[in-house]
Amino acid sequence: MLTNPDIPFSRNWPLNLMIFMLAVYWGFTAIAPTDRIQWLMESILPVIVVLILAFTYEVFRFSNASYLLMFIFLCLHTYGAHYTYEGTPFDMWLKASFHTQRSYYDRVVHFAFGLFWTYPFRELLTRAAALRGFWSYIIPVAVCFSCSACFEIIEMGAAFVAGQKGLEYVGLQGDVFDTQKDMGLGLAGAVISMCMLAWVLWRKKVKKRQ
Secondary structure, three states: OOOOOOOOHHHHHHHHHHHHHHHHHHHHHHOOOHHHHHHHHHHHHHHHHHHHHHHHOOOOOOOOHHHHHHHHHHHHHHHHHHHOOOOOOHHHHHHHHHHHOOOOOOHHHHHHHHHHHHHHHHHHHHHHOOOOHHHHHHHHHHHHHHHHHHHHHHHHHHHHHOOHHHHHHHHOOOOOOOOHHHHHHHHHHHHHHHHHHHHHHHHHHHHHHO
């Protein structure tokens, strides 16, 4: 059920369950967020992603494994949007326990983007563009890295347009290299994702030969 992309939507209960859980979770976090304006800004991209996936479902269906990875990432992002990325309970715990000077949840989500989205990108490229072999691991990493760069550009645009709220949305927290670090973590997550997948597929080939 996690790998077959040809299951009809009505009988695809794992995907239906994920949609239901995400809708309930998103609705719950929409209630009294820490900063309503920042929540709206953070919520635009996930809504766009969900709409794209919904409208293209009949044209291209991802496997449930890909939908699960996207679901996990969207939940992580929604959590940050509710509390603001600088004020999550996770960061409050870090600051209280390890006396950290900045909030690190945004770094976690950037890493998670690379870790969780590279597999769906690879699935899209291998099935729609017939990508094979070595390049089926390298190009998805490049796509994910490009998406990270595009998001940083979007953040820059938001900072120019929205003033102080835009600066809070960017969340540099005094680090002039925050953008580069965020992109680097996304790249690291993507590389780890593809290395793990390559190892799993290699192990399967070895077992078949035996």
